[in-house]
Amino acid sequence: MSDKVSAKPDLKQRVTDFTQKYKVGEFFQKYTMIIALVVVTIVFATWKGKEGLILLPSNLTGLIAENAYVFVLAAGMLLCILTGGNIDLSVGSVVCFTAAIGCVMMASGINIWIAVLVMLAIGLAIGVFQGFWISKVRVPAFIATLAGMYAFRGFSNVVLNGYRVDISNETFLMLFGNGKTSFIPDFVRDLFPGLNGVFTKENAFLTGLIGENFVTKFNVTCMCIGLIAALIFVIFKVRKILVQKKLGISQSIAGQTVSIVLIAALALWVSFKLSCYRGFPMVLIWVGLVLGVYAYITNKTAIGRHLYAVGGNEKATALSGVKTRNVYWFAYANIGLLAGLAGILTAGRAKGIDPVYGEGYEMDAIAACFIGGASAYGGTGKVSGMIIGAILMGVINKGMIIVGVDANYQKVVKGIVLLIAVMFDVLSKRQKR
Amino acid sequence: MAKILLEMKNITKTFPGVKALDNVNLQVEEGEIHALVGENGAGKSTLMNVLSGIYPHGTYEGDIIYDGKVCRFSTIKDSEKLGIVIIHQELALVPEMTIGENMYLGNECGHKFAINWNQTYAEADKYLKMVGLTESSKVQVKTIGTGKQQLVEIAKALAKKARLLILDEPTSSLNEEDSRALLDLMLSFKKQGMTMIIITHKLNEVAYVADKITVIRDGSTIETIDNHGQEPVSEERIIKGMVGREITNRFPKREGVQIGDVKMEVSHWTSHHPLYPEKKVVDDVSFYVREGEVVGIYGLMGAGRTELAMSIFGQSYGVNFSGELKLNGQHVKLRKSEADAIRHKIAYVTEDRKGNGLVLSQSIKVNTSLANLGAVSSHTVIDGDKEYAVAEEYRDKLKIKTPSVEQLVGNLSGGNQQKVLLAKWMFAEPDILLLDEPTRGIDVGAKYEIYCIINDLAAAGKCVVLISSELPEVLGMSDRIYIMNEAKIIGEMKAEDATQESIMAAILRSGRGA
Numbered sequence: 050m051s052d053k054v055s056a057k058p059d060l061k062q063r064v065t066d067f068t069q070k071y072k073v074g075e076f077f078q079k080y081t082m083i084i085a086l087v088v089v090t091i092v093f094a095t096w097k098g099k100e101g102l103i104l105l106p107s108n109l110t111g112l113i114a115e116n117a118y119v120f121v122l123a124a125g126m127l128l129c130i131l132t133g134g135n136i137d138l139s140v141g142s143v144v145c146f147t148a149a150i151g152c153v154m155m156a157s158g159i160n161i162w163i164a165v166l167v168m169l170a171i172g173l174a175i176g177v178f179q180g181f182w183i184s185k186v187r188v189p190a191f192i193a194t195l196a197g198m199y200a201f202r203g204f205s206n207v208v209l210n211g212y213r214v215d216i217s218n219e220t221f222l223m224l225f226g227n228g229k230t231s232f233i234p235d236f237v238r239d240l241f242p243g244l245n246g247v248f249t250k251e252n253a254f255l256t257g258l259i260g261e262n263f264v265t266k267f268n269v270t271c272m273c274i275g276l277i278a279a280l281i282f283v284i285f286k287v288r289k290i291l292v293q294k295k296l297g298i299s300q301s302i303a304g305q306t307v308s309i310v311l312i313a314a315l316a317l318w319v320s321f322k323l324s325c326y327r328g329f330p331m332v333l334i335w336v337g338l339v340l341g342v343y344a345y346i347t348n349k350t351a352i353g354r355h356l357y358a359v360g361g362n363e364k365a366t367a368l369s370g371v372k373t374r375n376v377y378w379f380a381y382a383n384i385g386l387l388a389g390l391a392g393i394l395t396a397g398r399a400k401g402i403d404p405v406y407g408e409g410y411e412m413d414a415i416a417a418c419f420i421g422g423a424s425a426y427g428g429t430g431k432v433s434g435m436i437i438g439a440i441l442m443g444v445i446n447k448g449m450i451i452v453g454v455d456a457n458y459q460k461v462v463k464g465i466v467l468l469i470a471v472m473f474d475v476l477s478k479r480q481k482r
Numbered sequence: 483m484a485k486i487l488l489e490m491k492n493i494t495k496t497f498p499g500v501k502a503l504d505n506v507n508l509q510v511e512e513g514e515i516h517a518l519v520g521e522n523g524a525g526k527s528t529l530m531n532v533l534s535g536i537y538p539h540g541t542y543e544g545d546i547i548y549d550g551k552v553c554r555f556s557t558i559k560d561s562e563k564l565g566i567v568i569i570h571q572e573l574a575l576v577p578e579m580t581i582g583e584n585m586y587l588g589n590e591c592g593h594k595f596a597i598n599w600n601q602t603y604a605e606a607d608k609y610l611k612m613v614g615l616t617e618s619s620k621v622q623v624k625t626i627g628t629g630k631q632q633l634v635e636i637a638k639a640l641a642k643k644a645r646l647l648i649l650d651e652p653t654s655s656l657n658e659e660d661s662r663a664l665l666d667l668m669l670s671f672k673k674q675g676m677t678m679i680i681i682t683h684k685l686n687e688v689a690y691v692a693d694k695i696t697v698i699r700d701g702s703t704i705e706t707i708d709n710h711g712q713e714p715v716s717e718e719r720i721i722k723g724m725v726g727r728e729i730t731n732r733f734p735k736r737e738g739v740q741i742g743d744v745k746m747e748v749s750h751w752t753s754h755h756p757l758y759p760e761k762k763v764v765d766d767v768s769f770y771v772r773e774g775e776v777v778g779i780y781g782l783m784g785a786g787r788t789e790l791a792m793s794i795f796g797q798s799y800g801v802n803f804s805g806e807l808k809l810n811g812q813h814v815k816l817r818k819s820e821a822d823a824i825r826h827k828i829a830y831v832t833e834d835r836k837g838n839g840l841v842l843s844q845s846i847k848v849n850t851s852l853a854n855l856g857a858v859s860s861h862t863v864i865d866g867d868k869e870y871a872v873a874e875e876y877r878d879k880l881k882i883k884t885p886s887v888e889q890l891v892g893n894l895s896g897g898n899q900q901k902v903l904l905a906k907w908m909f910a911e912p913d914i915l916l917l918d919e920p921t922r923g924i925d926v927g928a929k930y931e932i933y934c935i936i937n938d939l940a941a942a943g944k945c946v947v948l949i950s951s952e953l954p955e956v957l958g959m960s961d962r963i964y965i966m967n968e969a970k971i972i973g974e975m976k977a978e979d980a981t982q983e984s985i986m987a988a989i990l991r992s993g994r995g996a
Contacts, residue, residue, distance in 0.1 A: 292867055293867070296867055296870060296871060348866075349863055349864050349866065350859075350862050350863055350864060351855045351856075351859055351862040351863075351864060352862065354848065354851075354852070354855060354864060357841070357843075357844060357848070358841050358844065358848070358852055360843075361841030361842065361843040361844050362837075362838075362840065362841040362842065362843075364837060364838045365832075365837075365838050365839050365840055365841055365852075366841065366852070367798070367820060368795075368798060368820055368830065368832060368838055368839070369820070369824075369852045369853040369906070370796075370819075370820040370821035370823070370824040370853055371820075371821070371852075372819075372821065424843075428841065428843040428844070429843055
């Protein structure tokens with residue numbers, strides 16, 4: 050009896066205790082953008098009259114294909130931003146230029162592998178060239194790449210003669226495009242023909258799980274890839290926790306478990322959705338590869354560490370025996386290479402190249418990095434954050450198209466999102482002090 | 483008894499999780515110089531920020547009574563209106579602007595949209611004269627030295643009609659000569675009736691200039707010492723209040739000193755200023771260090787000590803080098819590369835830990851491994867677990883106070899930051915450590931710990947070159963002392979022969995000779 054009476058006035062206290070014990074404030078600070086992503090997705094998914102549209106398998110596949118260039122370019126941009134808030138304005142033009150050269154080569158019948166290699170090599174060469182001015186001559190990055198932005202847009206026009214050039218090479222479009230062919234074929238089904246008998250509308254359990262529309266063409270291979278990826282992820286994370294435990298590194302097991310389970314579940318959900326449509330898109334392989342490699346570079350390699358250190362304190366890094374100018378060079382050479390890859394993907398998706406393609410790509414990449422928590426002064430920022438930033442922008446874009454927002458207002462919304470995201474970041478950092 | 487100008491009563495200020503000030507009381511009489519001393523983080527600056535309105539009324543508890551009235555400041559402007567002016571430790575001048583523009587920044591003469599420049603410069607010149615500066619107020623601030631810049635700050639405060647002047651570490655970036663001039667200026671202001679509060683780490687200055695000394699420790703006032711006796715208050719007496727115990731020996735003794743062969747020998751070392759190549763910043767310097775030896779290099783600020791150390795460390799400062807460097811008796815040609823110097827097992831621990839030493843936005847772990855990433859990685863891939871273990875090892879060894887080595891270095895206190903910097907260079911496994919002002923701006927307790935680390939390094943057979951502008955430190959720690967002045971080494975003394983007087987005398991003699 051008395052317990053009940055005293056419980057009520059303590060509610061406020063209990064809420065505070067709860068917030069402090071489970072570090073609710075810290076949680077919100079750390080996962081602001083993920084929460085924003087979830088909220089935005091829910092808003093679009095429950096939009097009156099368009100319920101669930103954004104979560105349709107075809108829209109999810111489209112989301113990945115349309116934003117592939119953002120992920121690729123933002124990975125490179127992040128490294129530049131890490132060195133001290135430096136950006137590369139030229140990538141949009143470089144994307145167009147490399148794609149133009151590749152398309153012209155393929156149109157004249159040159160082997161596509163040579164064309165692909167040339168595109169990557171040209172991207173890298175441009176990056177090395179711009180990086181030289183930035184790192185050795187110390188032209189401010191903003192200006193050096195602004196010059197590149199003009200020059201390579203001009204060169205693209207020259208190469209293309211001002212006209213569009215189309216690609217008809219099936220292999221190229223299969224590998225880098227997003228047409229019907231650009232998915233991993235369902236070879237698991239081919240290996241086990243018996244599966245065709247299982248995935249039928251008569252199978253009540255699977256029909257209930259997958260849905261009547263999708264069950265017969267459900268892509269088993271894609272689901273397998275998702276399962277394997279999730280499994281590998283869980284194994285690696287658990288191993289890491291065990292090693293850390295052995296070393297006596299303090300950690301919150303509960304928090305890590307929650308995040309592992311959530312990420313694995315998300316991977317499974319995405320692969321499930323993709324399996325319902327056409328399967329695993331080829332583009333996702335390239336994007337996944339780039340993101341994986343760059344997450345590794347930034348986390349685990351010496352050059353990655355040097356990028357953070359230069360952005361944090363260039364003088365101290367130089368006095369620690371690091372050749373800081375070469376770090377800048379690396380960052381800009383690298384984004385050139387990735388612009389070459391983005392050029393390939395852009396040409397593949399558009400089945401050709403037009404002299405105006407790639408305009409504004411640099412801004413999308415920059416925005417993804419900053420929304421993802423990279424510091425405009427350099428030294429902080431993660432690939433994982435950038436991924437969230439890029440997805441958030443992609444979802445907002447897609448969502449606005451689905452619910453029918455006017456194209457002009459879409460840009461207004463993008464601008465507001467960028468401002469709010471960076472504002473949150475600045476405010477949360479100020480609070481810490 | 484003189485009138486009490488300022489009384490701060492039961493001031494309590496809490497930050498999230500920390501009680502920075504706990505019932506602090508301070509009484510300042512009109513026309514006195516009141517010194518505020520305490521270890522780093524004791525709460526001195528916080529108290530002054532409460533007084534000047536940086537932390538507005540309502541964010542703290544307690545009362546400020548100024549000139550008999552209870553004051554509630556909500557901005558700095560409010561306190562300045564009453565003549566309470568604070569001069570911060572870091573100079574707040576815009577280098578590209580003129581002295582006059584700086585002095586009236588935010589306080590412009592004439593109308594907001596029509597600044598009266600004639601009046602500005604005339605007034606500015608008047609105040610410059612009061613602080614003993616002969617420069618015209620139309621000179622750009624970047625063209626005058628730090629000592630004079632500090633005087634400009636004071637002139638700026640006078641221009642605001644200061645009645646109570648608060649100086650936060652005014653001499654931390656000044657050499658002894660400029661420091662003394664500044665303290666004398668304070669004494670002359672006192673004669674004219676100005677009231678001042680000085681915050682400082684330098685206890686000899688306190689004894690010289692202060693009428694009363696209030697000691698703050700861990701956010702509370704410990705005591706107020708009167709400095710009107712026949713003898714000035716002894717430093718030991720003040721330190722006792724600051725640390726809560728008597729430090730009988732500020733410099734730990736080294737047991738069983740074992741000095742070996744000559745490890746590094748520098749001869750006829752010369753380097754030039756990077757911007758004015760005709761100016762020598764290191765002039766024909768020769769010295770040597772033996773294994774297990776601590777060699778002190780003493781000199782006033784600008785004597786060329788930092789320039790010497792940095793030019794040895796991969797020519798990281800200066801141009802047009804000449805001279806010879808021998809390591810282990812072998813002639814070594816060092817290229818212009820810090821990495822090269824590290825390979826030759828030389829380490830330079832900078833005097834400017836925030837500017838040149840640490841990446842503040844990164845963790846202790848990242849900073850510890852930065853100069854020797856190769857040792858925790860294979861084929862340029864970092865072994866995160868190994869790195870963590872290394873950081874933990876040095877955290878224990880150097881007693882770095884932190885909840886975790888994942889803590890950002892920017893969140894640590896000065897003393898702990900200095901330890902991280904030392905950890906970084908110890909992990910680079912050098913034979914020769916060039917320590918440039920390793921105890922600058924850190925409190926007495928942390929200093930003692932740094933001294934112990936230095937002794938351990940020497941005992942392990944390393945060569946330590948200790949560069950310092952604190953005479954007692956050089957005398958207390960070194961086996962041998964070199965004295966530098968105006969880019970030259972002007973003397974060498976054995977520690978047992980050297981005294982403060984003999985070293986200062988050597989510097990003065992060389993100054994006259996030149």
